[in-house]
Amino acid sequence: MKILLLGEYSRLHNSLKEGLLALGHEVTLVGTGDSFKNFPVDLSFEPKLTTKNWFFTFLKKVVFKLTNLNLEETEKGIRFYFLLPKLKNYDVVQLINSNAIETHPSWSIKLLNKLFSKNKNWILLICGDETSVVDALLDKKLSYSILTPYFEKQVPANYFDYSLKYTKPNYRKLYAFVSQNVSQIITSDFDYKLPLDSLNIKNTFLPNPINTDLIDYVEPAIHEKALIFLGINKKNAFKKGIPFFEKAVEIIKQKYPSKVEIIITENVPYQEYIQLYNQAHIVLDMVYAYDQGYNALEAMVKGKVVFTGAEKEFMEYYQLTERVCVNALPDVDYLVQELSFLIENPEEIINISKRARAFIEKEHHYVTIAQKYVDVWSKK
Template identity: 60%
Template sequence: MKILLVGEYSRLHNSLKEALITLGHDVFIIGTGDNFKKYDVDYSLYPSFCCNYWFIKKIKNLVYLITKTDLENLEKGIRFYFFLSKLKDYDVVQLINSNAIETYPVFSRFLLKKLFLQNKKIFLLVCGEETPIVEYLLKNKMRYSILSPLFESKKLKKKYRYTLKYIKKNYRKTFNFVKTKASGIITSDLDYKIPMQEMGFKTTFIPNPINTDRIALQPLNISHKIIIFLGINESSSIKKGIVFFEKALEIIQEKYPEKVEVIITKNIPYNKYIKLYDRSHILLDQIYGYDQGYNALEAMSKGKVVFTGAEREFIEHYNLNERVCINALPDVNSIVKELSFLIENPNEIIAIGKRARLFIEKEHDYIAIAKNYLNYWESFSYS
């Protein structure tokens, strides 16, 4: 098959592409590369004109100040438009999000309409923020969620503007347009499966694909200090509960000055990020999750002990009897307690790391996951 994957925010589409190519398919990705993360894409929508020249940046900022028009968003849409002639006759087109082009909603619908007309089957992947996800989380029915900080302080509303945009009329209209055109909707983990079901959507759950051939197990060797890694994306740090990790690390460094080394990074490209966390034994990922996101899964594949979402819903879904990662709660004392146990029992770090890798191989192997995608796509007839 000839397959087009639109958007890339985590390496999910890249891993899926790698598996599909191994299985003999032609696969292309179009997207921005997610700004500073610089993920690989075949057709780049990165707004280099607006971002790479200081004088254009000044003009862009002035235009936004006067008109509230973001020239970066316009450039992404214009770039997509000029790629349209190459984006035709695909058997499958999958959007990573209804806002996968990352331009203005009206422009996005115009472009998507053209894209859909010149291709066959359309699918929507829900693996992050999306209109029904945000609508459900705003009901505040879950034990906690990425919106928990907002419920505690309305002053944070400005920090959530990229999340809350999905419930605006124009973005909701775009989601509804994609929903009506899509043959099916896929969810990638329980953090999206549960809200979509609660909102009445029929979805198919296919776990994140992890390239276990590319990501080798790194047997943990604890000869001296235990290395703890925290990689911060400042644009999403509040939603991920990073402040709990930061406070816990202050306590841990004071408590175990001779036993731990802490590495903290901010807003660095994916390739540099990986090289830094490769040294670590423990990775602090996120707080407000019930299941693991892509970053956590890649680290688990390397045999790291990851503090992330691992709630009872996750344990029950995969029928686990032993911990493959640490359930990170929005509680500093809980995080300190878990870290202290691992620091004082380094053999447990090694044991959890081994189980983490085995879990990834069993539940997230990229070839097996790609076959699930293929079976799902092929279950729909051409329109």
Template identity: 60%
Template sequence: MKVLLVGEYSRLHNSLKEGLEVLQHEVTIIATGDSFKQFPVDYSIFPRYFMENKLLVFLNKILFRLFKLDLPLAEKGIRFWLFLPRLKEYDVVQLINSNAIETYPFFSKFLLKKLFRQNKKSFLLVCGEDTPIIDFMLKDSLTYSILTPLLKDRKLASYYRFSLKYTQKKYRDLYDFVSKSVSKTIVSDLDYKIPLPEKTLIPNPVNTAKIAFEPLDSVQKVIIFLGVNNTSSIKKGTLFFEESLKIIQQKYGNKIAIIKTENAPYKQYITLYNHAQIVLDQIYSYDQGYNALEAMAKGKVVFTGAETEFNNYYHLTERVCVNALPDVDYLVAELSYLIENPEEITEMGKRARAFIEKEHDYVKIAESYLKVWSESERKVY
């Protein structure tokens, strides 16, 4: 099978590609690489002229301020358009988001119409923020979500521009166009299955062959890692982790070490957290995101989403990670327990790896995608 994966935000499509290639399928990724994260892609639509040329960056700032023109968006679309002649005769095209090309919505629709017509089946993967997800979260019907800080304090709206754009008519129209054009919509975890219960859930693929398990036979000094993404720190509840670490540092002093990084490229991020036994991932989630899963695969204890819905869905009776809550006292208590009982770090790390191998193995997940792709009917464009 010949597969085209459009967009990459978390290494999900790279791991899926690796699983599909083990099964002898031909896979191509076209994407920006997601800014500073620099994920590998086969065809790059990164807007390097308007992001790396100082004169053009300055020009774009002026045009955006005066006319709200965002030239990097245009450049991404133009780069995708130039690749279109090569993006033909694929058996499957999968978008990682309705806005996977990351250009102006009207331009996205134009490009996607051409892309869909010159290939066979098309699919949409909801694995992050998109119109129906933001619509659901704005209803405030969950205990918490990434929009909880905004719902509590509307002054934070400027930090949610990326999220709230999906409620604009032009992005809503784009989502409607994509969802009606694809053969099927797939979701990657419970944070998207809960808002879209009728959609098929295929868990995130994790390359368990590439990520080595690092058993923690003895923990001499507990090292805690916090990776901060400044563009999404409020949505991830990073402040709760930071406040907790201040208390933990005062409480345990040189018995622990804390590694903190900001906006690190993916390779650097991985290198830094390799030294830690505990990884602080995110607060406002019900299931694990991609960074959490990769850390769990290495046998680390991860503070992330692990709500009741998650435990019930996977029929878990023991913790494979720590359910992170927006409560500093709770986080301090959980961290303190692990620091004072290092054997639990070792045991939870083993359970985490076993869970990843059972539920997220990249080849098994690739097989799940192939089954859904094969069984879905082709849309006629």
């Protein structure tokens, strides 16, 4: 099978590609690298002029201020247009988002129309912000979500512009075009499946693929101090509930000055991020979540104890009776209590670590998940 994967935000498509290649399929991954994360792609439409050239970077700011036109989006669209001759005769085209090309929505529709006309089966993967997901969250279909800080006015409303843009008419039109043309909608975890289910939108849930062959398990060796890692992406900090973690670790530092070491990073490239948290025993990932995202899963496969989403829907689906991670809640006292328990009971860090690795190998193995994708794509 010849497969085109369009877009990359978390390494999901890279791991899926590795699984598909192991199964003998031909795969091309097209994307921008997602800014500072710099994910590998086969064909790139990265906007180099408007992000790396000082003159065009300055011009981009001036034009946006005067006209509200984003020249970076324009550049992505132009670069993708010139890739189109190479993107044909694929058996499957999977978009990581309705806005996978990341250009002006009206341009996206025209470019996708050209792309779809040259290829066969089109799939929409929902693994992040999307029109249908944001609609459900705005309707408060879930008890809490990445929009909780928006409802509680914890930060200015414009902080949520990226998520809320999906509710604007031009993005709605783009989502409608994509969702009406694809044969399948796939969701990657419960943070996207639950919102779509609440709106009665048919979707197929396929867990994130993790390449366990590339990631070694290291059993936590806890000597004098427990090492806690908090990696912050400033753009998404409030949406993830990071302030709860920041307050919790400040209390933990005061409570256990000789028993813990805290590592905090901000906006570092993916590879550097991985290297920094390799030494940690505990990783603080996300509060506003029902399931684990990609960073959490990669930390779990390494044997980290991860504070992330692990709500009852997750526990019930996988029929878990013991914790493979810690369900993080938007409650500082609760987080301090859970961290304190682990610091005072280091053997539990080791127990959760072992269960986390076993869970990923069983439920998220990249080749097993890749085959599930192929099975879904093959449905008529």
